[in-house]
């Protein structure tokens with residue numbers, strides 16, 4: 203009998219696990235590890251907003267000017283790896299995997315993310331990247347995945363943590379700025395991002411995982427447990 207999973211053109215669409223949450227809640231790192239363990243792909247949507255902010259800065263654009271951001275997005279040649287073991291982000295020939303984490307990009311990204319044309323374009327891109335995955339599933343993480351990008355995903359999670367814990371996690375990563383500066387930037391960005399999408403409260407049907415008192419391993423396990431429950435034990439632990 204023909205194996206249904208290898209029939210050309212009739213492959214099943216990957217299952218989408220949508221994860222939203224504020225900065226420093228653990229979305230990227232936890233999603234990447236959970237994807238590895240599930241044998242899934244992983245799509246960091248914030249990387250695209252950061253890459254566009256980087257691109258606009260390279261062009262010398264004012265990222266608080268909507269028209270300038272829209273112009274910069276016109277020749278935005280973006281590519282990202284969905285493989286959790288080989289993460290890279292490119293614009294044109296430039297590998298900007300590390301550059302998009304620079305504080306100057308972090309400070310500019312909310313300005314780019316509030317532009318409706320940019321959100322519409324990137325939302326379509328995220329949908330086609332996720333559905334084009336050859337793996338059985340994709341974990342897609344960001345701010346509006348459970349509500350806008352993939353509201354029909356079978357698994358939808360809001361990953362939260364207290365503001366103090368999130369600021370402490372982020373400042374442990376950023377060595378070029380003091381803890382107070384990192385915490386203030388994170389608060390500012392969350393406040394600005396919240397005016398565009400509500401990622402602090404769970405939409406109906408979205409499961410909350412609060413990682414405030416969980417370590418990294420416990421958080422990954424909590425996500426895998428939700429995946430197991432929501433997929434009727436098809437995936438997850």
Ligand SMILES: Nc1ncnc2c1ncn2[C@@H]1O[C@H](COP(=O)(O)OP(=O)(O)O)[C@@H](O)[C@H]1O
Nearest residue numbers: 225226227228229230231371413416417418421
């Ligand atoms: N539950 C956790 N306990 C401790 N540290 C964590 C936990 N989850 C994530 N981290 C660490 O916190 C930092 C921020 O996580 P990250 O995945 O970048 O968050 P986000 O993508 O939500 O901004 C990373 O250094 C990560 O390794």
Ligand SMILES: Nc1ccn([C@@H]2O[C@H](COP(=O)(O)OP(=O)(O)O)[C@@H](O)[C@H]2O)c(=O)n1
Nearest residue numbers: 225226247248249251311312315344345346
């Ligand atoms: N789905 C998404 C993902 C990110 N973003 C924007 O992109 C920025 C960077 O996202 P990120 O996930 O890399 O941020 P961190 O939480 O990792 O710091 C956010 O501050 C938002 O402005 C968004 O608007 N919608």
